[in-house]
Amino acid sequence: MAPSSPTSPLAKTAGAQLAASKTTVEFRAALAAMAVVALIPLGVSNAYWLGVLIVSMYFAILAGGWNLLAGYTGQFSLAPATFAMIGAYTTGLLNHYYGVPPLLGIVAAVVVSGLIGLLLGRAVMRLVGPYLALTTLSFAEIMRLVASNSIDITRGDLGLGVAGLLNSRIGWYYLFLGALVVLLILFYLLLRSKAGLFLQAIRDDEVAARRAGVNVVFWKTAAFAMSAAASGFAGALYAHFAELVTPELGLIGQTGLIVSMTVIGGMGTLAGPLVAAFLVYVLSEWLRDVGGYQLVVFAALVIIFARFFREGLWGLTRTAVQRWRRA
Amino acid sequence: MGIDQDGRAALEAGMTLLSVRGVSKRFGGLTAVDNVSFDVTAGELVGLIGPNGSGKTTLLNILSGLAKPDSGEILLDGTPCHDLAPERLAQRGVMRMFQLTRVFRRMNVVDNLLVAGRALGLGADEALSRADALIAELRLDVVRHLDAGQLSGGQMKLLEFGVCFMVPPRIALLDEPFAAVHPTMKEIMGGFIRSRHGKGQTFILVSHDMPVVVELCPRAVCMNAGRVIIDASTREVLNDPRVIEAYLGGQAA
Numbered sequence: 001m002a003p004s005s006p007t008s009p010l011a012k013t014a015g016a017q018l019a020a021s022k023t024t025v026e027f028r029a030a031l032a033a034m035a036v037v038a039l040i041p042l043g044v045s046n047a048y049w050l051g052v053l054i055v056s057m058y059f060a061i062l063a064g065g066w067n068l069l070a071g072y073t074g075q076f077s078l079a080p081a082t083f084a085m086i087g088a089y090t091t092g093l094l095n096h097y098y099g100v101p102p103l104l105g106i107v108a109a110v111v112v113s114g115l116i117g118l119l120l121g122r123a124v125m126r127l128v129g130p131y132l133a134l135t136t137l138s139f140a141e142i143m144r145l146v147a148s149n150s151i152d153i154t155r156g157d158l159g160l161g162v163a164g165l166l167n168s169r170i171g172w173y174y175l176f177l178g179a180l181v182v183l184l185i186l187f188y189l190l191l192r193s194k195a196g197l198f199l200q201a202i203r204d205d206e207v208a209a210r211r212a213g214v215n216v217v218f219w220k221t222a223a224f225a226m227s228a229a230a231s232g233f234a235g236a237l238y239a240h241f242a243e244l245v246t247p248e249l250g251l252i253g254q255t256g257l258i259v260s261m262t263v264i265g266g267m268g269t270l271a272g273p274l275v276a277a278f279l280v281y282v283l284s285e286w287l288r289d290v291g292g293y294q295l296v297v298f299a300a301l302v303i304i305f306a307r308f309f310r311e312g313l314w315g316l317t318r319t320a321v322q323r324w325r326r327a
Numbered sequence: 328m329g330i331d332q333d334g335r336a337a338l339e340a341g342m343t344l345l346s347v348r349g350v351s352k353r354f355g356g357l358t359a360v361d362n363v364s365f366d367v368t369a370g371e372l373v374g375l376i377g378p379n380g381s382g383k384t385t386l387l388n389i390l391s392g393l394a395k396p397d398s399g400e401i402l403l404d405g406t407p408c409h410d411l412a413p414e415r416l417a418q419r420g421v422m423r424m425f426q427l428t429r430v431f432r433r434m435n436v437v438d439n440l441l442v443a444g445r446a447l448g449l450g451a452d453e454a455l456s457r458a459d460a461l462i463a464e465l466r467l468d469v470v471r472h473l474d475a476g477q478l479s480g481g482q483m484k485l486l487e488f489g490v491c492f493m494v495p496p497r498i499a500l501l502d503e504p505f506a507a508v509h510p511t512m513k514e515i516m517g518g519f520i521r522s523r524h525g526k527g528q529t530f531i532l533v534s535h536d537m538p539v540v541v542e543l544c545p546r547a548v549c550m551n552a553g554r555v556i557i558d559a560s561t562r563e564v565l566n567d568p569r570v571i572e573a574y575l576g577g578q579a580a
Binding site: 194198204205208209211212213214215216268 | 391392393412413414417418422423425429430431432433434438441442443445446447451487490493
């Protein structure tokens with residue numbers, strides 16, 4: 001039988017199930033998850049746990065931004081937390097020294113972190129794999145040390161006090177949720193456009209992408225800039241939420257959390273990292289209470305997922321749903 | 328969209344499309360491509376043959392922008408193009424199929440085709456309808472929504488072949504498209520090449536499959552040890568003693 005015979009029923013079913021664009025299914029799932037998050041304050045009024053969820057949303061934005069770069073474009077940068085720190089200091093310094101209002105500062109933070117991301121992206125253009133990871137890690141540590149040691153300007157590890165934006169914790173909760181949903185929609189539109197095709201093509205095979213006419217330099221740089229801008233946005237929001245900016249925002253441990261969330265949720269899936277951000281951060285708070293094992297647990301989970309479940313929790317869920325439907 | 332392949336082909340027929348002039352490429356002490364020159368006329372289907380290690384793939388790497396020649400030049404429509412990056416050459420209409428299949432393994436068959444269509448300037452709707460037409464012509468319908476990494480080796484080759492024709496290229500450089508491919512699929516690809524050649528599509532076809540070269544290519548260029556040893560009609564080339572010697576051992580000094 002000819003291998004391309006149109007009568008093979010097995011291949012046909014497999015094709016049909018994947019037909020309703022993967023990205024659209026993931027987008028709907030992510031929106032559903034955000035709807036659940038929107039309902040949580042109806043049952044939870046404890047300020048501590050609302051705070052934990054707000055920080056989870058901060059991380060969800062960071063994980064989404066890093067996923068665009070690492071999961072969809074294949075560029076494993078170790079600087080996402082650094083761009084959050086850069087965003088936080090941008091609005092923080094503008095506010096502290098020039099009294100720039102937070103909303104304007106947040107816009108400036110997006111622009112500045114995006115531009116620095118663009119420059120870093122150009123600088124590491126030809127680097128892949130461990131070389132890219134180590135170079136971005138050096139960049140991350142240098143930026144953090146600069147922030148930490150420029151005591152005259154940043155007040156170093158003491159931190160820089162900045163203006164708040166909202167007084168109510170519930171207000172912050174829905175502001176972060178709104179920001180997350182807007183970013184989710186932007187990522188979805190981006191991935192559905194030709195940019196989504198090009199980024200994933202670059203991830204899968206850069207030479208084949210160039211052969212197909214994709215301007216690899218442009219799109220890799222763009223992915224770096226967009227990812228950095230998203231991180232900077234999260235950092236700037238967080239600065240006004242915490243009313244304090246410190247170099248700790250750029251700690252490598254923070255990047256570790258972002259990587260854990262993305263890998264456990266499913267790299268290169270729209271819904272996975274966003275949902276996993278909540279699971280991992282809530283779990284990390286709980287593990288901190290029972291004895292500070294969070295880093296050990298996440299390191300182990302990342303290794304297990306990276307080795308055995310390449311598409312993370314999202315991939316596992318999808319497989320389970322498919323089996324259940326077939327049964 | 329304004330790519331009227333038939334019209335363009337008629338206009339161009341007989342003009343020199345690609346000109347390789349004294350191209351050399353060395354890797355350390357090895358001269359992989361040694362002062363190679365030949366022209367390809369618009370609408371020609373040229374077979375590029377030669378034993379393993381004779382420099383065919385290196386020459387295709389140079390023609391597709393993946394390697395830069397140490398000396399010599401390549402003209403596309405009369406303008407030098409050997410300094411262009413692969414993506415620029417693709418946009419200028421030089422499309423290349425690799426010997427070791429290159430597809431986007433975690434993207435489905437349709438998206439693999441759409442990447443080339445969108446990158447080469449087609450709109451979303453037109454790219455999709457071109458992809459559909461190619462999928463039907465190459466009989467990839469059944470695997471349409473599977474990820475390319477899940478395809479059989481032959482299907483992957485067909486898909487990569489299709490990518491090269493999402494936008495009709497000025498010249499298609501095919502590196503061993505038939506190697507390790509099921510006879511049915513080989514027939515699909517062969518029929519596709521014949522029909523496009525009939526409409527004026529220009530090709531360089533690298534193959535070790537001599538019956539196929541004889542059948543498809545009116546003209547053949549044979550390389551050995553980096554040099555062109557003969558460039559003539561395929562019949563003449565295959566009967567040339569130097570070609571027989573190159574293939575049957577007796578390292579030509």
